[in-house]
Amino acid sequence: MTRVFTGSFTQQEPIPEAGIEAALAVLRHGRLHRYNLTDGEAGEVALLEEEFAAFTGAAYALAVASGGYAMGCALRAVGVGAGDRVLSNGFTLAPVPGAIASVGAEPVFVETTEALTIDLDDLAGKARDSGATVLLLSHMRGHVCDMDALMAYCDEVGIRVIEDCAHTMGGGWAGTPSGRHGLVACYSTQTYKHINSGEGGFLVSDDAEVMARAIILSGSYMLYPRHRARPPVEVFEKIKWVTPNISGRMDNLRAAILRPQLADLPRQVARWNALYRTVEEGLRNTPGLKVIERDPREDIVGSSIQFLLPDAGEARIANVVTGCKARGVELKWFGAEEPVAFTSRYDSWRYAAPQRLPKTDAILAGLMDMRLPLTFTPDDCRLIAEIIREEVMAA
Numbered sequence: 001m002t003r004v005f006t007g008s009f010t011q012q013e014p015i016p017e018a019g020i021e022a023a024l025a026v027l028r029h030g031r032l033h034r035y036n037l038t039d040g041e042a043g044e045v046a047l048l049e050e051e052f053a054a055f056t057g058a059a060y061a062l063a064v065a066s067g068g069y070a071m072g073c074a075l076r077a078v079g080v081g082a083g084d085r086v087l088s089n090g091f092t093l094a095p096v097p098g099a100i101a102s103v104g105a106e107p108v109f110v111e112t113t114e115a116l117t118i119d120l121d122d123l124a125g126k127a128r129d130s131g132a133t134v135l136l137l138s139h140m141r142g143h144v145c146d147m148d149a150l151m152a153y154c155d156e157v158g159i160r161v162i163e164d165c166a167h168t169m170g171g172g173w174a175g176t177p178s179g180r181h182g183l184v185a186c187y188s189t190q191t192y193k194h195i196n197s198g199e200g201g202f203l204v205s206d207d208a209e210v211m212a213r214a215i216i217l218s219g220s221y222m223l224y225p226r227h228r229a230r231p232p233v234e235v236f237e238k239i240k241w242v243t244p245n246i247s248g249r250m251d252n253l254r255a256a257i258l259r260p261q262l263a264d265l266p267r268q269v270a271r272w273n274a275l276y277r278t279v280e281e282g283l284r285n286t287p288g289l290k291v292i293e294r295d296p297r298e299d300i301v302g303s304s305i306q307f308l309l310p311d312a313g314e315a316r317i318a319n320v321v322t323g324c325k326a327r328g329v330e331l332k333w334f335g336a337e338e339p340v341a342f343t344s345r346y347d348s349w350r351y352a353a354p355q356r357l358p359k360t361d362a363i364l365a366g367l368m369d370m371r372l373p374l375t376f377t378p379d380d381c382r383l384i385a386e387i388i389r390e391e392v393m394a395a
C-alpha cells in the first residue's frame with residue numbers, strides 16, 4: 001500500500017502562552033512604540049535586545065522591523081553606498097541581493113560548493129576582479145562554510161563581512177555562535193525562521209561606531225539612550241549629525257512575543273535537529289540521491305533539509321516532485337527556470353548585472369529543498385523520508 005503524509009509543511013507551532021500573556025499586557029497598556037515608556041520602564045524591545053546580545057555573546061544588539069531591513073541597515077552602517085559592489089552568495093534568497101540593491105549597490109555573486117556554502121576560491125577571484133571590500137555572507141539554509149578559513153582570508157585582504165544568519169539563529173561554527181565571526185550579523189524573526197513574530201529582525205556587532213550608526217539609522221531619533229544593548233552615548237555624539245533616520249524599528253508587541261521564544265530556542269534547536277537527522281538517516285543510501293554531509297564543526301539548526309539528485313535531469317526531477325506531492329510531501333526545486341514561491345535564483349534577479357555561475361547552476365539543477373516545521377514528529381519524518389526514497393527510486 002502506498003503511504004501518504006497528511007501534515008502541513010507551512011504550519012508553525014503556536015506562540016507560547018508566556019508570549020501571549022506578555023503580548024496581552026502590552027495591548028492592555030497600549031504603549032506599543034518602543035520609546036513609549038513610563039518612568040523606570042525598560043520596555044520589551046530594549047529587554048529583548050539585551051537578551052539577544054547575551055544569547056549571541058555580542059557586545060551590542062538592535063531589534064528591527066525585518067531581516068531584510070537588518071541587512072540594508074548593516075550595509076549602510078558599514079558605509080556601503082550607491083555604485084559600490086558587494087560580494088554575496090550566488091545561492092541565497094531574494095532579500096539578500098534585495099538588501100544590496102536597496103542601498104544602490106551592485107551584487108557580485110560568488111559560486112557555491114556541493115556543501116551549499118560559498119566557494120572560497122571563487123570568492124578570492126571575484127574579490128580581486130571587482131575590488132569589492134564588503135561581503136554579505138548568507139548562511140543559506142543553515143549551511144555554514146569554513147568560517148576560520150573565510151575570516152582568515154577576509155581579514156588578510158581587508159574585506160568586511162556582514163553575516164546573514166536568517167537560517168542559523170541558534171546555530172554555530174566550532175562552538176562559536178553563528179553571527180560572531182563578521183563585523184555585523186543580521187537575523188530574521190519572520191514566521192518561517194527560528195523564532196516567530198510575523199515580521200522582525202536583529203543586528204548584532206562588537207563595533208561601537210557601526211552599532212551607533214545602525215541604531216540611529218533604525219529610527220531612534222535622539223532617544224538612543226533608552227537602548228540597553230548599545231554603545232556608550234559618547235559614540236553617538238560623533239555620528240548623530242550625519243546619520244539619516246530610515247525608520248525600521250521593532251515594536252513592544254513583537255518583542256513581547258519573541259522574548260519567551262528566545263529563552264526556549266536551545267530546546268527547539270535540539271527538536272529540529274532530531275527531525276533533521278531522522279530524515280537524513282532515512283534518505284541515506286538511496287540510489288541517485290546525495291545527502292549533503294554536514295561538517296562536524298557546524299552546530300546545525302535543522303529547520304529545513306536539502307539533498308541532491310545530481311544526475312536525474314529535469315524530467316525525472318519533475319516526476320519526483322509530482323510523485324512526492326501526490327503523497328503529501330512538498331519538495332522545492334531550485335533548478336526550475338521560473339521562480340516559484342520563495343524559490344528564486346541569482347539569474348532571476350535581473351536588476352543586477354548579468355552574471356554566470358556554471359558551478360552553482362550545476363548544483364542548483366539537482367537541488368531539492370524541504371522545510372521541517374516543529375509541528376512534525378520523528379515518525380512523520382520517517383514517513384516523509386520513506387516517501388521521498390520510494391519516489392526517487394521510481395522516477
Ligand SMILES: *Cc1c(COP(=O)(O)O)cnc(C)c1O
Pocket residue numbers: 066067068069092093095096138139140141164166167188189190199200201
Ligand atoms: C528570510 C530571509 C532573510 C530576510 O528575512 P525577512 O525577515 O523576511 O526580511 C534573509 N536571508 C535569508 C537567507 C532568508 O531566508
